[in-house]
Amino acid sequence: MKIDVKDVTMIYPSGKKALQNVSFSVESPDFVGILGPNGAGKSTLMKLMTAALRETRGKIELDGKSLLSQESMLKRNLGYLPQVFGLYDELTVWQFMDYMSALKGIKDKEEIEWALEQTGLKDKRKIRIGNLSGGQKQRVGIAQAIVGHPELMILDEPTVGLDPEERIRFRNIFSEMSRDRIVFLSTHIVDDVQAVCNRVLVIYGGKILFDGAPSDLIDSTVDHVGSYVRSLDEVIPEDCEIVSKVNTRNGVLTRIVGENLPDYVEKCEPTLEDAYLYTVAAHSRS
């Protein structure tokens, strides 16, 4: 499976420009992490790829054909978890999975069993969804997205509300699944992207600021990340962004990113988080 996003611009009827001339191409297998601040256009991009929205300009192709003409093929091969979703509280976990499987045209009940096992819901199968906790509901959402081993998985902040242990388990599952399919993972948790994605898209203000391997993004930030100890009332250098602050006996140990770091700042090894912040901050300033 191959997805080509070609020069896509999306303007909502309200006039809000959500995406501007976005282009990239993804071919199976690939695990693409999408990073960006709130309102950057991540969800819009995902909705466009699920054909829930239609681009204002440009086009999206699925295996070389227009996505809209391939809509039924897309629906058959899609695993989708929206950022905000609702479940049917009156159904048990199993009934809900059976319902979603029916909508997706999945015949094999083993698929449901597998999805429940992967999401740790096997022992909750007979419990009504209305009686589940928020985290458990999130897991049901993930289960419905992975059931049937879809060729294309689009996950919009799937690990929200999960504890760290679960989060790590799920990102590993997604990683495992991405071996023979395309997975898009939109998240605010940069560590997750760094841990499992072999490609990252950084979106800001409707534009793609970076498209490449996480290591490339990190490499682009070498010499732009540093740390130093400052007093509480001391301002950070101009054109720099704080990545982290730790209070110590000597002052505040501050990690910053910036285009030109002052000499008193000790340069350090960049992480993906540093690189993401640096990229966004640099664009924001420009």
Place this chain on the structure above:
Amino acid sequence: MNQLIKAIRAEFIRLMKKKTTYILMLCHIISIALCFVPYLQRQLRIFMNDGFDVIASGTNEYIYRPFVIGSLAGSILWGIYVLASADKEKKNNSREMVSAFMDERKHSFTRIMAFLGVAILDTVLCMLVFLPVCMKKMDYLFQWKTYIIYPLILMLAGIVMTVFLMEGLYRLSENTIVSLLVFGILTAVQFTPAFKNSIFVRWNLPQELPVSDTVGSAGILRILIYTRIILLLCSICIWSLASLFIRKYQYGPVRSFLVSLKKPLRLTVPVLCALIAAFMVAGQPFIDHGPLVVEDIGNVFETSWDLAAECSHVQRDYYFDTVRGTIRGTYKLDIEETAKQDLEIYHNAGIKIKHLTFNGEEVDFTTHFRKEDALKTSLSDVYSAFRLPEGSTGELVCEFEGYPTQSRTNYKDWEYSCANRTVGPDYIYLHADIVGMEGVGNAPYTSKTRIHVPTSHVPLADGFEMKKVEDEEGGITCWETYNDYAIIMSSPNEICDIDYDKAKVKLAYNQKNGYAIRKYKLDEAASDVLRYCDDHIGTLNTDETNRITIELVSSELGGGYASDGNAVIDESVLSAENLSDQKDGANGNETFMHEIVHLFLGDLGLPFDDDGLWSCEGMTVYTTYRIVKEKYGALYAKKYYSDVWEEVVKKQNNNFYLRNPGYLDKLPESYKNSILSSIGTDNKYCRMPLMLLKAEQILGEEKMDAVIQELYARRNEYYMNGGCCTFEDFLNAAGLEKEDLEL
């Protein structure tokens, strides 16, 4: 397809897991149950019959009306249910997830199919709950076929329409309030004067049409099924059209519609449904397509052939397609053309002349609605005009076929009725004018009419047995009559002789009523009444051969009538409900007596003005009391009649609204009418008989009988003057003042 079926199944299971589904079913059952509460039953009967408390068949009372109410209540409940379900899906954000995997149009369809599955369950559940009640109430007249078909075409169809409509409205507007508002308007429109008589508009509250307990009501069923199909097509059309407006790509309704139109085949379903529905409305065979004429329709039975030619013999043959309800046949007339002008044959607008030949040669003719004669037009009458060679003599053969219609004017002013024409497997009822059994021209002629009906039938012409000619192929038997102007009633009838010295009396009834006839010894009851009335009131009018036939006919007729020698009684007098109705008598036997007394008072005998306190009904109740008193003794008559009257009158005298009529005027019209109707019923069945009993106590039984005899003897005088026997006539004959009889 497999995915669709699985999705429908999954959606169905989802609905069945919802508590609201069961609450809906419970509310639905309760709404139907209310129709069985005696007080509400009567109120609904009045409401459904334009303010009249009519005698209804058991089928009307226990199946038709409850399931019509079930249709309205079900429609409202299901409307809310469908909307709430769609709205919830939108508000809890499950729609986005679902629509990623299944096209929203397809998903809407799966929802509808799942709703329909639950609706079928709901209907079956309602039917099962009320089955024992109906079986008990209808007793020997209960029929499975009837019990299954009416809930389906009345209630289930109404719910199905609602599901399509509401799903469509919601998809169109994406707004619960707007959808509910439109639903409310479409429901309310059925109550407006312009549409309340239109069976084509009454979608979730079908009209209450009189249906039979015994003979299947084929005519009513046909129009009900036909109109329900049209309305179903309309609702499917609305949904399929609205589904094209389902929001795509977060566009507005118009842009989404334009996107949907990129696949023009999507218009197939709505266009096809609209076309079929329009075609069915335009081609409906039930009501004529002639001009509307606002006219007195009191003379609907007057018609004749104005054939301006000398006719010496007429032979008519009628064949029936009892499934389709059509008539096919031929007239053969031996005629001599003397008029030197166009000749005209009048016939029902639904009957089409296929061929017209004179001495074997085709004759050209044209068919027109009669516009110049309002009375004829109100009869659904058309005329076919043709011209024969001047002075020619020979055989005119007219071949015709068609489905007899009701006049558009009559339909508009009243409602659909097939009272004067029904062709069905169990029942054929045709007035002479429908099939051209009227007279031909003005010259004397001989006639022979043959009807070819199912072998199980025993046909009657004006109540009298026809002559069996022969059995034909295909389970058909040919019968013959030499009467013109006859009303044909053919059904699996039984005919029994009634013991009466003065005339040869026969009682004809449907086989299914045989049980009641035997159980309640109704033939004996009829005999007792005839003898009593003959002794105490006078001799009944018979035909020229001194015969009387008492004929029980389908409730579709909506009442009874009589001509010399033939009394036609609505079969509903034999319903379990009526036979146990103590207003008419203490038991079934006496109820039937009451109906036979009507032959003397009102139908064949003394005419009454059914107005206020003076009515045929009251005189009949009093006379039945006298018969019962003679037969079972004074104590019995007092216990079951006069004591009951006194009790009711006592209650009536304390009635708040009767004592304070000013308050009655301030009530809403429908409530006021209901109270007046109740008071009127008590007046007829209790107050007037009690007044007559008081008169009897003043005058003595003999003098009372003499007064009634005197009035009865003057019956022809009343008829000739077009009047009725009034309260004043009675008071004058009895020498009493109004005040003497005050209670």
